[in-house]
Amino acid sequence: MVHSYLDHLECGRCHATYDADRVMHLCPACGGPLLARYDLEQARREMPAPSRDGTPGGGRADLWRYAPVLPIRDPAHRVTLGEGWTPVLPLGRIGDRLGLPHLYLKDEGQNPTGTFKARGAAVGVSRARELGVTDLALPTAGNAGGAWATYGARGGLRSHVVMPQDAPVIAQREVVAAGGELQLVPGLISDAGKVVAEKAEKEGWFDASTLKEPYRIEGEKTMGYELVEQLGRMPDVIIFPVGGGVGVIGIYKAWQEMQVLGWVDGERPPRLVAVQAEGCSPIVRAYERQAAESEFFTGAETLAAGIRVPKALGDFLVLAAIYDTGGTAVAVTDAEIVEAMRSLGREEGVMACPEGAAALAGAMKLARQGWLDRGQTIVLFNTGSGFKYPELLGS
Amino acid sequence: MVHSYLDHLECGRCHATYDADRVMHLCPACGGPLLARYDLEQARREMPAPSRDGTPGGGRADLWRYAPVLPIRDPAHRVTLGEGWTPVLPLGRIGDRLGLPHLYLKDEGQNPTGTFKARGAAVGVSRARELGVTDLALPTAGNAGGAWATYGARGGLRSHVVMPQDAPVIAQREVVAAGGELQLVPGLISDAGKVVAEKAEKEGWFDASTLKEPYRIEGEKTMGYELVEQLGRMPDVIIFPVGGGVGVIGIYKAWQEMQVLGWVDGERPPRLVAVQAEGCSPIVRAYERQAAESEFFTGAETLAAGIRVPKALGDFLVLAAIYDTGGTAVAVTDAEIVEAMRSLGREEGVMACPEGAAALAGAMKLARQGWLDRGQTIVLFNTGSGFKYPELLGS
Numbered sequence: 001m002v003h004s005y006l007d008h009l010e011c012g013r014c015h016a017t018y019d020a021d022r023v024m025h026l027c028p029a030c031g032g033p034l035l036a037r038y039d040l041e042q043a044r045r046e047m048p049a050p051s052r053d054g055t056p057g058g059g060r061a062d063l064w065r066y067a068p069v070l071p072i073r074d075p076a077h078r079v080t081l082g083e084g085w086t087p088v089l090p091l092g093r094i095g096d097r098l099g100l101p102h103l104y105l106k107d108e109g110q111n112p113t114g115t116f117k118a119r120g121a122a123v124g125v126s127r128a129r130e131l132g133v134t135d136l137a138l139p140t141a142g143n144a145g146g147a148w149a150t151y152g153a154r155g156g157l158r159s160h161v162v163m164p165q166d167a168p169v170i171a172q173r174e175v176v177a178a179g180g181e182l183q184l185v186p187g188l189i190s191d192a193g194k195v196v197a198e199k200a201e202k203e204g205w206f207d208a209s210t211l212k213e214p215y216r217i218e219g220e221k222t223m224g225y226e227l228v229e230q231l232g233r234m235p236d237v238i239i240f241p242v243g244g245g246v247g248v249i250g251i252y253k254a255w256q257e258m259q260v261l262g263w264v265d266g267e268r269p270p271r272l273v274a275v276q277a278e279g280c281s282p283i284v285r286a287y288e289r290q291a292a293e294s295e296f297f298t299g300a301e302t303l304a305a306g307i308r309v310p311k312a313l314g315d316f317l318v319l320a321a322i323y324d325t326g327g328t329a330v331a332v333t334d335a336e337i338v339e340a341m342r343s344l345g346r347e348e349g350v351m352a353c354p355e356g357a358a359a360l361a362g363a364m365k366l367a368r369q370g371w372l373d374r375g376q377t378i379v380l381f382n383t384g385s386g387f388k389y390p391e392l393l394g395s
Numbered sequence: 396m397v398h399s400y401l402d403h404l405e406c407g408r409c410h411a412t413y414d415a416d417r418v419m420h421l422c423p424a425c426g427g428p429l430l431a432r433y434d435l436e437q438a439r440r441e442m443p444a445p446s447r448d449g450t451p452g453g454g455r456a457d458l459w460r461y462a463p464v465l466p467i468r469d470p471a472h473r474v475t476l477g478e479g480w481t482p483v484l485p486l487g488r489i490g491d492r493l494g495l496p497h498l499y500l501k502d503e504g505q506n507p508t509g510t511f512k513a514r515g516a517a518v519g520v521s522r523a524r525e526l527g528v529t530d531l532a533l534p535t536a537g538n539a540g541g542a543w544a545t546y547g548a549r550g551g552l553r554s555h556v557v558m559p560q561d562a563p564v565i566a567q568r569e570v571v572a573a574g575g576e577l578q579l580v581p582g583l584i585s586d587a588g589k590v591v592a593e594k595a596e597k598e599g600w601f602d603a604s605t606l607k608e609p610y611r612i613e614g615e616k617t618m619g620y621e622l623v624e625q626l627g628r629m630p631d632v633i634i635f636p637v638g639g640g641v642g643v644i645g646i647y648k649a650w651q652e653m654q655v656l657g658w659v660d661g662e663r664p665p666r667l668v669a670v671q672a673e674g675c676s677p678i679v680r681a682y683e684r685q686a687a688e689s690e691f692f693t694g695a696e697t698l699a700a701g702i703r704v705p706k707a708l709g710d711f712l713v714l715a716a717i718y719d720t721g722g723t724a725v726a727v728t729d730a731e732i733v734e735a736m737r738s739l740g741r742e743e744g745v746m747a748c749p750e751g752a753a754a755l756a757g758a759m760k761l762a763r764q765g766w767l768d769r770g771q772t773i774v775l776f777n778t779g780s781g782f783k784y785p786e787l788l789g790s
Contacts, residue, residue, distance in 0.1 A: 054455070055454055056450070056456050057453075058452075059450055060449070060450050061451050061456035061480055062482070079744075080482075080484075081482065081484060081744060081745070082481070082482025082484065082502060082505060087457070087476065087477025089475075107476070107507070110477060110505055110506070110507060111505070112482075112505060112744075113746075114780065114782050150740075150744045150746070151744060152744075153741055153742070153743070153744040154743060154744030155744075169785065170785050170788065172789075173785065173788040173789035173790075174788065174789065176789035177736075177737075177740035177741070177746055177781065177788050177789035178740050178741065178744060178746075179740065341572075342572075345545075345548065345573050345574065346572070346573065346574035347548070348548070348549060349476055349507075349545045349546060349547075349548040349549030349550075349573060350476070350549075351508075351545070351569065351572055385509065385780075385782065386572065387509050387565060387783055388782055390564065390565050390568065390785055393565065393568040393569065393572050394567075394568035394569065394570075394571035394572035
């Protein structure tokens with residue numbers, strides 16, 4: 001069996017195709033993000049069937065069990081800390097209270113680096129190393145920077161991380177602890193992005209900004225593959241906090257791939273729900289207008305730093321995933337986020353990050369509105385560990 | 396198949412036996428800690444063979460795959476957040492530097508609650524719930540309190556946690572976030588223990604102090620079972636930071652059980668190495684005198700709060716495990732601990748807690764002394780996530 005069925009890159013916007021085996025960033029034709037495409041027909045014949053019983057039958061309990069649909073050609077280039085195969089936990093007490101008996105939380109906080117960003121960094125750094133990259137650069141709201149610096153350290157790559165000066169302190173320290181170069185700038189992740197673009201160009205660094213390279217999303221998509229194996233099928237609804245949007249885009253990509261692989265025959269797509277903070281909700285505003293793209297959100301402000309992204313490069317892909325699956329987008333207040341953190345800790349024993357708590361707050365809102373119902377299987381994503389937010393823990 | 400082969404309790408000191416199906420604390424005859432004993436001959440016939448290829452073949456990727464040798468009789472009482480089956484990571488760069496090509500780290504920081512204490516709390520709380528307990532009380536250096544409060548919340552039990560007032564802030568907040576009652580006291584865990592003993596007696600709470608109930612160790616022992624499945628056999632050397640000692644006692648108990656189960660036929664026992672801080676090293680002092688028990692360590696002081704335990708109730712069991720396996724005990728300085736944290740982050744991408752870093756510092760010392768050699772397979776335990784120590788991360 002070949003190790004990876006990676007075939008080519010395709011622009012998510014104009015659908016131009018490119019060779020997958022050289023370093024690529026945005027589409028040279030239109031500036032859209034590039035997506036990895038595989039020979040899925042071949043993979044279908046050779047990949048093991050999903051286990052569907054909650055256990056990682058016949059393989060590793062990490063995301064490398066999906067190696068045939070990941071972009072690393074030679075396993076020697078894998079940079080791993082044991083990421084993926086995170087638990088799916090029933091939220092019994094909260095579900096009862098909301099009238100949602102099949103409510104679950106997938107706890108991404110149990111990943112290395114304490115967030116789902118570990119998945120994207122593991123695959124992104126591995127592929128960058130395979131393609132000969134030595135220096136990574138990226139702007140980040142915090143956790144992606146920590147993850148890429150950490151996997152960079154593990155893989156022997158240097159990393160250059162630019163963060164807003166008010167990014168969570170733990171993520172700042174994480175970059176330093178991994179030996180990465182940290183630069184703090186005034187403003188938001190969008191401002192950090194400008195600094196990275198300039199410096200990466202000048203220094204010859206690999207710009208690993210969200211969706212400016214094709215492989216971070218390949219790591220994130222494994223969350224979708226795991227759900228089918230852990231729950232036996234795709235859930236009816238998936239609720240995800242959205243900043244850059246790679247989580248939602250990745251899960252939707254997994255859904256599309258699994259259709260070709262025969263993993264989800266006869267199933268309806270999971271309704272994908274994007275949750276944002278009221279203080280930074282460009283995707284929600286676009287959804288309300290049924291627009292194909294979002295507009296830059298001025299004055300972005302929320303305590304959930306990871307979803308403080310005023311304009312995402314992949315906004316049109318997030319919105320397409322919502323529209324295509326019959327999902328929705330919902331905004332919640334910082335007060336609702338803090339209250340959801342409290343509930344998760346006290347009622348369910350889950351120390352969630354504010355972004356994960358936002359997903360619960362969104363579910364609560366949709367339950368009140370009758371958009372969710374008791375017959376549905378619903379999975380919230382807690383995207384990170386509450387331990388990375390000591391200032392909010394136990395507040 | 397019966398769910399658990401739990402048969403009786405046996406005193407670790409005087410070997411008196413007791414009924415396992417009622418609430419028990421220390422041995423009524425001699426005051427020694429009670430250990431759970433199973434019908435291992437029966438279990439041997441009915442338990443699945445270990446997978447030995449690094450994957451959790453034929454079962455769950457958490458510690459409940461060992462349910463037949465865990466004490467919970469009815470799976471309905473399981474309180475779980477997905478604990479166990481943590482990754483074993485090669486430490487390639489550090490190993491090369493030390494001349495130890497087969498050096499590994501088992502990363503317990505990827506557990507729920509961010510430490511190996513999740514294992515003991517999951518099993519301890521589950522069994523307490525099964526036996527009808529409603530209120531848990533325990534003294535803690537920090538992380539055990541956070542874990543028991545969190546699993547208590549998940550299981551619907553109230554928790555009462557007493558900590559030294561200078562215990563790590565994150566662990567304090569974790570108890571509060573889980574809705575537990577937190578009391579801070581001057582002094583050390585031994586002082587907290589006195590408060591708990593008094594209050595538990597008065598209020599009718601279940602005293603869940605280290606080894607004062609028989610089941611925490613049952614959760615911790617699963618670290619030993621996992622190693623056999625993940626590495627294919629027991630390693631030659633296991634290096635563990637020792638405070639209360641339950642990790643070492645648990646792994647040695649797993650070794651003894653696996654001999655009866657036929658999982659380690661023909662293997663030599665792993666040499667068990669206890670690492671302590673120079674500022675609190677009662678076990679190391681006892682080992683140096685080849686004593687059977689330790690003496691109370693006055694003036695205990697180290698930044699590694701989890702191993703600041705001046706006298707462990709199970710010290711004689713830790714020492715017996717070291718002597719029986721040809722292990723050793725070694726003390727390291729706080730400066731060596733901080734330096735080991737740096738190395739793990741920068742060279743290997745592992746954000747270790749200070750206790751886990753102490754294990755590496757111990758390995759470095761033993762490598763310099765020639766006690767370790769390049770032919771050995773050596774596993775260090777990183778007992779918790781560096782994110783729980785923001786004041787040390789990146790320092």
